Amino acid sequence: MAESELVLHEYRIGGRSTTTTLPDSLLQDCLSLVETNLADAYAAASSWGWSASAKLREMQTRGLHYLCLSTGTDLAGFASYKVTTFGTPKRTVVFLYELQIARAHQSRGLGGTLMDAVEKAAVERAVEGGRTDAEVCLCVFNANAGARRFYERRGYTQVAEDEGEDAGPDARYLHKVLASSRV
Numbered sequence: 109m110a111e112s113e114l115v116l117h118e119y120r121i122g123g124r125s126t127t128t129t130l131p132d133s134l135l136q137d138c139l140s141l142v143e144t145n146l147a148d149a150y151a152a153a154s155s156w157g158w159s160a161s162a163k164l165r166e167m168q169t170r171g172l173h174y175l176c177l178s179t180g181t182d183l184a185g186f187a188s189y190k191v192t193t194f195g196t197p198k199r200t201v202v203f204l205y206e207l208q209i210a211r212a213h214q215s216r217g218l219g220g221t222l223m224d225a226v227e228k229a230a231v232e233r234a235v236e237g238g239r240t241d242a243e244v245c246l247c248v249f250n251a252n253a254g255a256r257r258f259y260e261r262r263g264y265t266q267v268a269e270d271e272g273e274d275a276g277p278d279a280r281y282l283h284k285v286l287a288s289s290r291v
Contacts, residue, residue, distance in 0.1 A: 113179050114177045114178065114179055114184055114218070114221075115177070115178055115179070116175060116176070116177055116221075116225065117175070117176045117178065118173065118174070118175055118176075119131075119134070119173070119174040119176065120171070120172065120173050120174070121167075121168055121169060121170055121171065121172040121174070122170035122171060130174050134174075134176060134183070135164075135167060135168070137183045138167060138174070138176070138183065138186050138188070138206070138208070139160065139163060139164055139167060141183060141185070141186065141208045141210055142163060142167075142206060142208055143158075143160060143163070144210075144211070145208050145209075145211070146158075146208075146249075149249045149251060149252060150163075152251065152278075153249060153251075153278035153279070155277060155278055156278060156279075166205070167188065167205070167206070169190065169205075171190050171191070172188050172189070172190050172205060173188065173189050173190070173191070173229070174186055174187070174188050175187045175188075175189075175222055175225050175226065177213075177218055177221065177222065182210075183210060184209065184210055184212075184213040184218060185207075185208055185209035185210060185213055185218045185219070185222060186206065186207075186208055186222070187204065187206060187207045187208075187222040187223070187225070187226050188204075188205040188206045189202050189203060189204045189205060189226050189229070189230075189244075190202070190203050190205065191229075191230070191233045193237070194243075198237075198239070199234070199239060199241060199242065199243055200230060200233050200234035200237055200239050200241075200242040200243070201230075201242070201243045201244075201245055202226060202229065202230035202233070202242065202243070202244045202245070203244075203245050203246065204226060204244060204245070204246035207219060207222055207223065207226075207246075207255075209222075219258060220262075223262060226244060227244055227284075227286055230242040230243070230244050230286055231286050231287075234286075240287070241285055241286060241287050242285070242286045243283055243284065243285050243286065244264075244283065244284050244286065245267065245281060245282070245283040246259065246264070246281070246282055246283070247279050247280070247281050247282075248279060248280060248282060249278060249279050250277075250278055250279060250280060251278070256280075256282075259282050260282075262284065263284050264282040264283060264284045265282060265283065265284070266280055266281065266282055267280075267281040267282065267283050
């Protein structure tokens with residue numbers, strides 16, 4: 109399918125916003141995509157394990173934003189993230205919960221398209237808050253070498269262990285600082 113046929117939709121879970129609420133059927137499609145792509149990785153991660161009900165609860169976290177790429181009724185991929193402020197001085201931090209691309213749509217640049225949109229949203233939220241930079245943080249399985257390479261090519265680096273929570277033995281936190289001049 110040509111990339112030009114893809115449509116990007118933005119949704120949100122709860123909160124006051126003009127953004128459309130994520131429909132339950134699309135949330136289920138997103139959950140199915142996570143399960144298809146990562147259930148084995150979760151199961152192999154001895155400290156986490158896979159639980160569809162636990163993942164669904166996480167995916168329903170109030171304030172999550174969803175960017176969904178679709179071709180008609182076919183979900184090609186999605187990103188979910190939450191905006192917060194953190195640290196002293198305060199900085200805008202977007203935590204990427206999920207970046208998932210359906211296998212039939214992988215290796216077509218869709219992950220980059222979604223990450224561009226997430227990074228743009230991070231910078232826009234920083235500017236709205238009167239800040240000059242923003243940060244995107246995420247957690248990636250150590251065993252997911254392809255995802256680690258993808259993020260590293262985009263300039264993401266590992267968060268120092270003393271800078272945040274420990275991701276445990278099966279994953280690592282990555283981050284990237286973005287200047288507001290990127291918008």
